[in-house]
Amino acid sequence: MAVINVDAQSCKPYDVVILGASCFTGKYVVREALKFLNAPNSPLKSLALAGRSPSRLSEALKWAGGPKHAQKIPLLCADTSDPDSLARLASQARIVLNCVGPFRLHGQPVVAACVESGCDYLDICGETEFMERMEASYHDEAAENGSLVVSACGFDTVPAEMGMLFHSSHWIGPSAPSRVEAYLSLESEKRIGANYGTYESAVLGLANAHKLAELRRSSPRRPRPKGFVIEQQKELGLWALRLPSADSSVIRRTQAAFTENPRGLAGEKESIEHAKMRESFWSSVKPAHFSLKIGSKSLLGLLPVITLSVFLGPLSRSRVGRWLLLKFPSLFSLGLFSKKWPSEEEVASATFKMWFVGQGYSDSSVALNPDTQVVTRLMGPEIGYLTTPIVLLQCALVLLDDRDNLPKGGVYTPGTVFGPTDLMQRLRENGISFDFISWKPLSS
Incomplete structure (x- = not known):
């Protein structure tokens, strides 16, 4: 399986990048995404997985989709403690789906990268303070840059x-x-x-x-x-x-x-x-x-x-x-x-x-x-x-x-x-x- 470094600026943009795809909830998100990738009438034409460990991403992909997707889904290296990697990630995605929690510890750098690049951002957060703080801190910049930031896009809420x-x-x-x-x-x-x-x-x-x-x-x-x-x-x-x-x-x-x-x-x-x-x-x-x-x-x-x-x-x-x-x-x-x-x-x-x-x-x-x-x-x-x-x-x-x-x-x-x-x-x-x-x- 090919491991793609986010440094490669010539990569084709992805409709969706799932960040934290190797965590347990992330694996289920990957499995759900694969149902719609290039399916009839689906707008999802390109997908990538992102996280700190390529090997864990690979295992998550195998669990979610089996061998048939092994050579088709790019794996991107990104870490919430590395703002540069998140900036490169956001520059390649139309939408980042963030599954990396707790969001009070790991969410803000991802939001910041998406807002700065004009990339849309969705997450599965259920943390009240994080959501209200992101609105207070980033709403104006997101509105100006064309980044739509929507938290709580899971069972919460x-x-x-x-x-x-x-x-x-x-x-x-x-x-x-x-x-x-x-x-x-x-x-x-x-x-x-x-x-x-x-x-x-x-x-x-x-x-x-x-x-x-x-x-x-x-x-x-x-x-x-x-x-x-x-x-x-x-x-x-x-x-x-x-x-x-x-x-x-x-x-x-x-x-x-x-x-x-x-x-x-x-x-x-x-x-x-x-x-x-x-x-x-x-x-x-x-x-x-x-x-x-x-x-x-x-x-x-x-x-x-x-x-x-x-x-x-x-x-x-x-x-x-x-x-x-x-x-x-x-x-x-x-x-x-x-x-x-x-x-x-x-x-x-x-x-x-x-x-x-x-x-x-x-x-x-x-x-x-x-x-x-x-x-x-x-x-x-x-x-x-x-x-x-x-x-x-x-x-x-x-x-x-x-x-x-x-x-x-x-x-x-x-x-x-x-x-x-x-x-x-x-x-x-x-x-x-x-x-x-x-x-x-x-x-x-």
Whole structure:
């Protein structure tokens, strides 16, 4: 297999470069990308993998695609600690898909390289402070250079964003939601440990919570849910626990952008047809307070989340505590998180359901108290290794297919960029369902 050095400036540009392709999630992203490489009607015509180790990239490619791709996919040497290598990488790609986390440690140099070169950037980050800091630091430069930077293009937070927009579409006419609570239920025939990278990001995020607070003090204040409460959602048959989430913060940012731009963001070379569709789409959106809750069919099923919540706060504040948390994730989460990678069978056995329960008004112009409830639902495969690659690749394909109709550049949320596109339909065609469940009046 040929190993291509990023120094070679004469390399043909790539539609997509997957950075961090040899990590466990990255391998699944590679496998998903190969489904669309040179497939009929696919805009993905050229693909490269990037990372520090050519041998590991080679093994990832063999795992994802087998021998038939061994001589066809270039491998690029790049390291997040080497800005020059990232600059050379970004200069060769239309889109960089970044799978290298934790993003607070490794993400900023990649964003900087893409913004400087005018390359589009997507990642699977679920780290609130990183995303808000990138917006504060790079939005203006990205807008000027034509670099579209969109974080959280994995399970965090596209299902929540698109699910919220889908839910909004079912409040017809004068009706409007006041709040929407999402209940996430993870199901599996086999016990599967959640992604360790997500756990590491959570530990580091809590350890640096003061930095997010400092960043937000310099930005306009937005309402945020407080604390966590266990509840029984009898209608769904779930016990639920509300926790702070990237989904909530990203949706707040999308709604803030909607308030500032009620017709959405125009593309630099947008067609008349797309402009009409964009304006029609955003005119039907009805913002509401959003919160996410982790659900389980039994109260006992929430015990790992409760246990982790108890330990995370105090231990993340000290160096020794963080070392213990990161060294023994399974112990502190009762097996919810593990350093052990799941098997293919374990991944294939897992699914998710995300219920959106909205309460609001049948006529928002006259109602004083919520009198209507709407329930919608998303369903799909395992969230970290199957749904996340599906979402990331479909976001990339939308960029390749529809770039002229999208904003020239800037740092945005997925909902802001992809809301008026066909992303929802693409997700439906790739195993993620959007369903209307019920509408009913609320008893007074």
